[in-house]
Amino acid sequence: MPIAPLWLLVALQATVSAASMVVEIVAGRMLAPYVGMSLYTWTSVIAVVLAGFSAGHWWGGRLADRPGINPMSATGWALAAAAATTALAGVALRVSAGPVLTAFPQPVWGITGLTLAAFFLPSLFAGIPAPLLTQVSLAGPSRQGQALGAMFASGAIGAILGTLLAGFVFISWLGSVWTLAIVTLAYIAGATLCFWLAKQLRAMQSVTLLGLAALAIATSLSPGPCTVESRYFCLQSVDVSADTSRPTRAMVIDHLVHGISAEDAPEVMFTDHTAMLDALTQLRTQTADPSSFLIGGGNYALPRAFAERGITKTTVAEIDPAVTALAARDFWFDPETAHILHQDARRALLGDQTRYDVIIGDAFTDTAVPQHLVTREFFDLVQSRLLPDGSYLMNVVDYADRMQAVGSLVRTLREVFPVVEVWTEARRPEPGERVVMVIAAGTAETRRNSFTVPAPERTTFAVLGAGFVDQIAAAGVYLTDDYAPIDRLVGPRD
Template identity: 60%
Template sequence: MKFGGHMPLWLLVAIQVVVSAASLVVEIVAGRMLAPYVGMSLYTWTAIIAVVLAGFSAGHWWGGRIAGRPEALRATGWTLIGAAVTTALAASLLRWIAGPVLAGVDHPVWAIVVLCGAVFFLPSLFAGVPAPVLAQIGVQTGRDSGKALGALFAAGAIGAIAGTLLAGFLFISWLGSALTLAVVTVTYLFSGLLCLGWARARQVPAGLASVLALGLAGWAVAAPSPCQVESDYFCIRTVDMSTDPTRPARMMVLDHLVHGTSARDAPQVMFTDHAAMLDGLSRIRATRPDYSSFHIGGGTYSIPRAIAERDGGPVTVAEIDPQVTRIAARDFWFDPGTAEILHMDARVALANRPDRYDVILGDAFTDIAVPAHLITHEFYQLVRMRLEPGGSYLMNVIDFEDRLQVLGAVVRTLQTVFPVVEVWTEAAAPAPGQRMVFVVVAGTERTALPGFRTRSPDPIRFAALSDAMVAGIAAADTLTLTDDFAPIARLMGPAD
């Protein structure tokens, strides 16, 4: 290959494809990298997309400013070196600043935006520079400027598609976030050095910058990951909570949230209020001791494990992530042979299987990340179709004492499908503004008991809210959740 002069169009197109692909890989990886700190939600992805687009826009403007200058190709090479260095730094930078940013910014949504901007704006800025420069060079390479521009615009789109597919279907699953960013770093370095070589720029500074980028990438790969397992869906960790080494207890963390705790020697004890309510109410409302149950989400499989320990009825679990099931069996004493496990979305599982169940338990709520398709009128209609006569649907809801917008929307929506809707919570007065855990019960009959006592893990009493309180919560608004409109992220989001 001969350096100097104008780059041929095919090489310009190749560089544009590679840079566009690399930049989209970074965007997809950003979601996985932020998840252990702020979770995966509408807010997280909105911040990522906005920050990356802002970086691209600023980079395109910068590239347009230098595109007609004689040193444009050399400057582009250096911006790609900059993209390599800042991409290599991203994983380490996120670990260093996440704690201070989240502690220093009061509003959690703005904290996500600030954190995302601090880590991912510069890689996107530098990656946005080459497009207008390469387009200008392409126009100058021949007489058919329209053909050159069309080829380069198409190359950018093709690269973006390829980067998205590679990140989502290949790189993260097989390499993990840090190693994926190392691959992107090398890709940017190769592209930048190619541009600098073609521009006949001095190689020593570029070599030193390349060593820096590779060193930062290697540092990030070697550093401890916040994830013990990076699955296709979650960053998964098992945390030892044992106070006595001979009586182990462990906690499962998916992304940044605890999704369950189990003790080896206490399979009947639930360690969270919502699990204790779901387990206790399912037994109270069941029409027979060996009731069949369908569980939306597995987590630590604490309730299926407790049912198996009681020699209960058949259990079906829809857990979308096979790695969660594998870790539940490895670390949380769950025997997969005691349940039918469906590694698919719960709504898809219920829609595709005609089986009926005595109890369906929904554990979809986390904090501000809730699968909207599992809380709609249409989904509740499907749930009722899959219940045996006299069967019950139970789901956990998290809301704030002084708002109850989410609880009200869920209750109103369930009331469009079920004749009886109850709300259960701890039988104690909440503190002002307290974040509360509820279980909403829907069916055709009322629960036989007004309350019950269990362990969570300490002794605790749960009770149903009065009919008047439930009616007041439901009457506070008119919104019902549908497949067309379920603004759960807005309802659950932090108050201003």
């Protein structure tokens, strides 16, 4: 007599597969506050999870061949282990983050090490049931080919369902921590079913499963790193006030500070890139109330400063409504002072025929660069949305002794704009230092070749020499929608 009907085995395999894929999607989100969300993050997550699945399948196959083993009981213990390691994944991530990132400062190795520490074991144990359940299905009355096909299909369908649930339902409605708790409970339910089918649901198994359920609830109640976890980012509002009577806060998106604002100093920029973008906007526009289009809102420091000066024609394309809401709640930004579009900037510009005095690109963040916002085709679109004497400004971060990303951007922008300048702090950078720069493109040079503004200390910024810019541009890569390896250009040093 078969241990379980085929339909039940298929449903169980689909559930395990769906749960494991939910964990894979959540892994990328949970890593973001520590290492950001980039090509390197997703590459590490996919590689580590697949490695865990592979090792689990191999182990499950060895168990299936072991004489005298009850495959349903073995599956139950594997799911119990998957529940335990999934419930503790967030704890493992927090505990290992400091030591791993200190031991492996090179981003690729650091990201891979963190992923291994937190998410290899959940994937390993989730991979064990597949060969065990398949063995059970082959012992039933169904034809072996039919049983094999059904088990393989259920795994694929479960993976699809888990991916859709994670991306469209669980993370956006429950957040990462509660999503892992739901997965843990799903594993516990599966383990309970397996022990029951194996007729081994005894005191030890029951106590173990109840303990795991309590662990899942306890870990879900522990606070995570995010002030707000949106569909796109982990957002943190951090108090950095030196004086409690003068509130100052930083907005951290994933693992990077995207802006700092003080309640009583709306026109003071607290980061180099916003200080340069603000000053260059004033230097390169000819009217008292210039029209502007901002790519990325961040903590809305620039729109807030513009409004303070009486600038009334500001449009912001910020893809994440939660960013705007947090800026309004914690960073003293009044949403009524700007026209806000909660959509991708390229899509927003395509649907907007307005021509602006200045377009500001402030979506360039560490190793996570939107590739579609750095190409010749995008710069053509930007140029078509500028007034004849308008300017395009964008911030960029690059290694001072490499300048591959800046050179590539300059080379590409020169195909669209007759004048392209590179601005940075007027000092000699340290060897290997990552330097914040702003590129200014348009039809005319900036009226001055240096300026001093608070950032928040008085800081002087200057334009790089034309000969040096020519040199780095000559070595740059021409960026197009078909080929824009910007992650590699700004990524870890060799």
